[in-house]
Amino acid sequence: xxxxxxxxxxxxxxxxxxGKGRDFSVSRTRLAGVLPGQExxxxxxxxxxxxxxxxxxxxxxxPLAYYDHPEERIGHAHVGTWAHPDDSGRLRxxxxxxxxxxxxxxxxxxxxxxAQGQASPGPLLFHSVGDHELDLxxxxxxxxxxxxxxxxxxxxxxxxxxxxxxxxxVNPDIAVHEVLTQAGSDHVAALYGWLDVLDTExxxxxxxxxxxxxxxxxxxxxELAQVSVRDLFAEGDLHPNEVGxxxxxxxxxxxxxxxxxxxxxxxxxxxxxxxxxxLAVLAYQLRRRLDESLAVYPELARHEAxxxxxxxxxxxxxxxxxxxxxxxxxxxxxxxxxxxxxIVDFEGEPARPLAERLRPDSVWRDVAGMLRSFDxxxxxxxxNHPGDEGREQRAYRAKEWSARNQTAFLDAYADQGLSxxxxxxxxxxxxxxxxxxxxYEARNRPGWVDIPLSGLDQLAERVARTGDSTPTDPTDHTDxxxxxxxxx
Numbered sequence: 001x002x003x004x005x006x007x008x009x010x011x012x013x014x015x016x017x018x019g020k021g022r023d024f025s026v027s028r029t030r031l032a033g034v035l036p037g038q039e040x041x042x043x044x045x046x047x048x049x050x051x052x053x054x055x056x057x058x059x060x061x062x063p064l065a066y067y068d069h070p071e072e073r074i075g076h077a078h079v080g081t082w083a084h085p086d087d088s089g090r091l092r093x094x095x096x097x098x099x100x101x102x103x104x105x106x107x108x109x110x111x112x113x114x115a116q117g118q119a120s121p122g123p124l125l126f127h128s129v130g131d132h133e134l135d136l137x138x139x140x141x142x143x144x145x146x147x148x149x150x151x152x153x154x155x156x157x158x159x160x161x162x163x164x165x166x167x168x169x170v171n172p173d174i175a176v177h178e179v180l181t182q183a184g185s186d187h188v189a190a191l192y193g194w195l196d197v198l199d200t201e202x203x204x205x206x207x208x209x210x211x212x213x214x215x216x217x218x219x220x221x222x223e224l225a226q227v228s229v230r231d232l233f234a235e236g237d238l239h240p241n242e243v244g245x246x247x248x249x250x251x252x253x254x255x256x257x258x259x260x261x262x263x264x265x266x267x268x269x270x271x272x273x274x275x276x277x278x279l280a281v282l283a284y285q286l287r288r289r290l291d292e293s294l295a296v297y298p299e300l301a302r303h304e305a306x307x308x309x310x311x312x313x314x315x316x317x318x319x320x321x322x323x324x325x326x327x328x329x330x331x332x333x334x335x336x337x338x339x340x341x342x343i344v345d346f347e348g349e350p351a352r353p354l355a356e357r358l359r360p361d362s363v364w365r366d367v368a369g370m371l372r373s374f375d376x377x378x379x380x381x382x383x384n385h386p387g388d389e390g391r392e393q394r395a396y397r398a399k400e401w402s403a404r405n406q407t408a409f410l411d412a413y414a415d416q417g418l419s420x421x422x423x424x425x426x427x428x429x430x431x432x433x434x435x436x437x438x439x440y441e442a443r444n445r446p447g448w449v450d451i452p453l454s455g456l457d458q459l460a461e462r463v464a465r466t467g468d469s470t471p472t473d474p475t476d477h478t479d480x481x482x483x484x485x486x487x488x
Contacts, residue, residue: 006080
């Protein structure tokens, strides 16, 4: 096999490769740079893949560690054995560098050197933020559960995210974390530095990695929500506010954290006012997404009229305020620490082009993403609950849990209340998110497609019953900060 064949085989089996299921080949490689040091020699390759279906080529970052002899300790990460480029006839054994502690130590040393004023190694540009002292003796550990990128933890203090699919230009994850770190925000993990390289072909930088604080004591927001729902199910006929694992207080704190994060982003990034013409473009984009989901799942047609009416109301607004946002927010993008909630992964939707992810958007897109996530959490827990006994009761309790936590989150986020325009915007973004979820689930998890459809059912019913397009239950007036659940 050739080097290109070996790289293609490695990428085809990687969780982070976005082209799974498509016929592709490696069309060429470029050397982004070499990290200083002897054995192993550590290179960062930019690997371009071409698709047989004529789709746009994609560029991936593949860091490799080279040894003169096989390394059994990282045999599982072997990529290929190739001739040395010095034409000496020697062979060198290539491994995925992120699995190799010796190789990963080079990244940490380079970041530490930059913090001390040393020059970056060749075309690779290491940047340092703040005065955090890195532990150069810390061992690296590759996280195994990620999909679109790869993360490596150094000891108990630092984590480096390696961007796999890369595009020339500024990565919003780095840009946002730098601003929030410099502003002293308590709602993100501090940024310690990042790595980029100048892409001479595009006359632009390509950002390759970011180094930041490792939140050692953090708990995943999605998992915490699942525990809360399971506690509710275990209590038989109790309501969410009557259970010890009531999540509404956490939902409210998360709403406050998101509002404060949006406020800082509005202070440091441009804020724009879109006029009616630009709002019409947004409504058109939402209708197009509806058409795409209808093509994938025709049963969505039962909600088509309601969703189109929701978008029509959006198009009638006089304008729209947009700013830097998260762009792909859900409970899985949050971490609960002893110091409160942290929001992670500001890249936006990975499937969208970088140019789109960099565009400002309405804060209500982030809010809608969280509201939909609060609806997913109890319904997924109900689906995963063993046995059929009590299914109807769990479905009812799941709906209660969703409404209570959506309300707690939204009340805390919109602490000054919602204007009529806010309600129209929020309903449109919630509908758009549920429409997108319907198409996604129909393609990837057909057994889950009822989750977003039920969300649209509830939104439509609420509008018909109350005339209120806010996607939370206005009849839930319990105070989430009161453990007794007393009426506020």
